[in-house]
Amino acid sequence: MPNRQAEFANVAPQTAANNGLVNCAVCHQLASIEVRHCKRCGSALSSRIKNSIQISLSLLITSVLLYIPANIYPIMRTELLGDETKSTIIGGVILFLKHESYFIAAVIFIASVIVPMAKMFAIGWLCYSALSTKKIQYYELTKLYRLTEFIGKWSMVDVFVVAILVALIQLGGLMSIHIGFAATAFAGVVILTMISAHQFDTRILWDKVESE
Amino acid sequence: MTKAHQHACLECDLLITMPRTISHRTNVHCPRCNHKIAIGHNNAKQYVLAMSVTALILMFIACTFSFISFSSNGQARTINLLQTSTELYSQEYYFVSFLVLSFIVLLPTLYLLSVCLIILNTYQRSHIFPSAKLGRLMSYILPWSMAEVFLIGVLVALIKVVDMADVSLAPSFWAYVIFAPLFTHIASIVDNHRLWSWIDNAK
Numbered sequence: 408m409p410n411r412q413a414e415f416a417n418v419a420p421q422t423a424a425n426n427g428l429v430n431c432a433v434c435h436q437l438a439s440i441e442v443r444h445c446k447r448c449g450s451a452l453s454s455r456i457k458n459s460i461q462i463s464l465s466l467l468i469t470s471v472l473l474y475i476p477a478n479i480y481p482i483m484r485t486e487l488l489g490d491e492t493k494s495t496i497i498g499g500v501i502l503f504l505k506h507e508s509y510f511i512a513a514v515i516f517i518a519s520v521i522v523p524m525a526k527m528f529a530i531g532w533l534c535y536s537a538l539s540t541k542k543i544q545y546y547e548l549t550k551l552y553r554l555t556e557f558i559g560k561w562s563m564v565d566v567f568v569v570a571i572l573v574a575l576i577q578l579g580g581l582m583s584i585h586i587g588f589a590a591t592a593f594a595g596v597v598i599l600t601m602i603s604a605h606q607f608d609t610r611i612l613w614d615k616v617e618s619e
Numbered sequence: 620m621t622k623a624h625q626h627a628c629l630e631c632d633l634l635i636t637m638p639r640t641i642s643h644r645t646n647v648h649c650p651r652c653n654h655k656i657a658i659g660h661n662n663a664k665q666y667v668l669a670m671s672v673t674a675l676i677l678m679f680i681a682c683t684f685s686f687i688s689f690s691s692n693g694q695a696r697t698i699n700l701l702q703t704s705t706e707l708y709s710q711e712y713y714f715v716s717f718l719v720l721s722f723i724v725l726l727p728t729l730y731l732l733s734v735c736l737i738i739l740n741t742y743q744r745s746h747i748f749p750s751a752k753l754g755r756l757m758s759y760i761l762p763w764s765m766a767e768v769f770l771i772g773v774l775v776a777l778i779k780v781v782d783m784a785d786v787s788l789a790p791s792f793w794a795y796v797i798f799a800p801l802f803t804h805i806a807s808i809v810d811n812h813r814l815w816s817w818i819d820n821a822k
Binding site for chain 2: 420421422423424426428430432433434435436437447448449450508510511514515545546549550552553556559560561563564565566567568570571572573574575576577578579581582585586590591594598601605609610612613614
């Protein structure tokens with residue numbers, strides 16, 4: 408919607424914050440700004456998430472660091488008639504490409520490489536925009552944020568695939584699959600980036616409309 | 620000071636006067652940032668209650684029957700849904716095991732139970748659990764319910780093993796196949812606006 412911002416450009420936006428109100432993050436009930444706890448649901452009220460960008464960035468950095476062991480260590484070990492092969496996330500993708508199963512290779516590659524990386528870049532970019540003093544594209548950035556929140560949980564696919572394979576393929580010495588350390592690290596990455604995205608407060612972006 | 624029908628957009632803080640009635644299956648969006656605020660449904664309470672009970676029954680089936688069986692070179696193995704987590708537990712990956720169990724079984728079940736109890740609280744006077752606490756709980760657990768993600772995971776895993784061995788799908792699998800989209804559907808109808816109006820009605 409290209410005219411969305413033009414529509415609001417000349418009007419001073421009526422927000423909860425500049426009307427002396429605070430929105431409850433849990434039950435979405437408005438309260439006066441002096442109120443500390445929501446009357447309806449009892450959760451603590453604050454006009455904006457406190458230290459939102461700092462918390463987001465620190466969780467983001469942690470998840471970037473965790474992403475390194477997630478890629479270096481094997482995500483699963485396959486024992487086939489006594490032979491043991493360890494496979495990393497990328498190794499798994501390459502194996503599927505060699506077997507010409509392009510569809511699974513694409514699913515695994517998108518879920519465990521592209522999505523987490525895109526998520527990290529998106530959160531980084533959102534934090535940068537929130538801190539920058541230049542004019543920002545509110546609407547596009549909010550859309551980016553929504554996309555980040557939406558794709559968040561989809562990177563768990565890889566961990567679930569491993570969990571099912573480990574449960575299913577336990578035929579003793581014939582063939583068995585064991586989980587590797589990368590799964591823990593990768594699950595950590597997914598959770599931390601999800602919390603990081605959740606801690607980012609898009610209202611900080613929209614507050615800049617008023618300061619222009 | 621605050622009017623009941625006034626609402627602040629969660630994503631851009633714009634004050635919005637909510638329409639009194641929202642027609643069936645239409646969305647209310649924030650005029651500034653396009654954030655979806657509410658969805659209209661004529662018969663939401665009965666509909667959601669019925670769907671949630673259905674989903675809970677499906678989850679019960681998914682947890683009790685066998686999930687997938689797998690056989691290769693004369694050796695066969697049948698697993699149930701919970702074994703995806705317990706097998707990881709026995710390999711001492713407690714963290715991942717806990718996550719898998721919570722994301723695919725515990726949290727979706729808890730969400731559905733909460734929504735059922737909140738709706739039942741609007742009908743009766745005596746409350747077993749306070750609605751407001753359940754509402755808070757629901758808003759915390761919704762982002763962590765990953766039934767549909769698990770379903771995709773199962774499909775990918777099946778494509779992986781289907782060449783290696785004979786795989787047969789058991790009742791629990793089909794129950795989960797219906798459960799996952801149903802859960803997403805319920806969660807999309809129970810928007811915050813509606814949920815908290817139910818909770819207000821329960822008092």
